[in-house]
Amino acid sequence: MTSGCGPGGGGDGDVLYAILFRLIDTPEPLSELQLTIAYHGGGEMVGTGSSVDCEVAAGAGDAEAEFDDDDISEVTVEITGDEGLEEDTDLVRCTFAAEIEPTSGNFPITITDAVAEDGSDVPNAQVTVRVQSISEIVVAARPGRRFSVPGSEQIAVARVQEDGRAAASPRVSRVRRGS
Numbered sequence: 001m002t003s004g005c006g007p008g009g010g011g012d013g014d015v016l017y018a019i020l021f022r023l024i025d026t027p028e029p030l031s032e033l034q035l036t037i038a039y040h041g042g043g044e045m046v047g048t049g050s051s052v053d054c055e056v057a058a059g060a061g062d063a064e065a066e067f068d069d070d071d072i073s074e075v076t077v078e079i080t081g082d083e084g085l086e087e088d089t090d091l092v093r094c095t096f097a098a099e100i101e102p103t104s105g106n107f108p109i110t111i112t113d114a115v116a117e118d119g120s121d122v123p124n125a126q127v128t129v130r131v132q133s134i135s136e137i138v139v140a141a142r143p144g145r146r147f148s149v150p151g152s153e154q155i156a157v158a159r160v161q162e163d164g165r166a167a168a169s170p171r172v173s174r175v176r177r178g179s
Contacts, residue, residue: 014043014097015136019107020057021077021092022132026114027122029084033091034113035129037075041106043098045069057090065092076112084117090132104131 021037023030039045046053052069056079063081070076077092079085096102109129114122 013099015099015101016046017096017098017102018133018135018137019094019096019102020090020132020134021094021107021109021129023085023087023089023091023127024130025126025128026085026087027126028116029086030114030122030127031082031084031117031119032078032080032113032115033085033111033127033129034076034078036110036112037077037094038108038110039073039075039096039102039106040108041102042100043096043102043106044073045075046095046097052094054092054094057093059090060085060092061089063091067092067094091129095137101136102134104134107131 023033048069050066050068052067052075054065054067054075054077056063056065060079061081061083063079063083063085065077065079068076075094079091085091109131111124111127111129114124114127116122
């Protein structure tokens with residue numbers, strides 16, 4: 001398995017997982033939220049830097065986000081939304097590659113800034129984001145064949161292992177939506 005944040009986000013024996021992060025608690029709707037997602041215990045995010053395979057979750061309305069995966073096993077997320085980000089909202093989905101299925105404990109989250117719709121600061125301690133779900137990305141294909149795992153504009157090119165599970169390749173390809 002590769003270490004750090006390799007270009008494809010995983011070694012040949014890695015399985016791809018979709019990690020969904022959710023805004024659980026906030027005293028009022030937010031217009032801006034900045035957080036850091038660390039990842040520990042093996043595995044890595046697919047992609048690097050601003051090309052990390054993360055996207056705004058469908059439940060976040062008109063929200064937009066910027067992502068940056070650094071070399072110290074952390075992804076910085078800056079998310080903004082004109083409609084306001086409310087509690088119990090799915091925020092972000094990222095693709096993670098690991099040999100062993102991760103748990104929510106592998107992803108400590110630190111809120112670094114929260115701004116209410118009126119522009120006032122919301123104390124970071126009053127905002128909670130957690131891992132909502134971890135699910136293996138499964139694609140039907142024959143063993144030994146390469147296939148693409150769709151996500152955002154960035155996709156991981158993977159191959160199927162003999163047991164039918166996806167194995168991440170150390171290569172990531174860019175595609176346009178709808179391709």
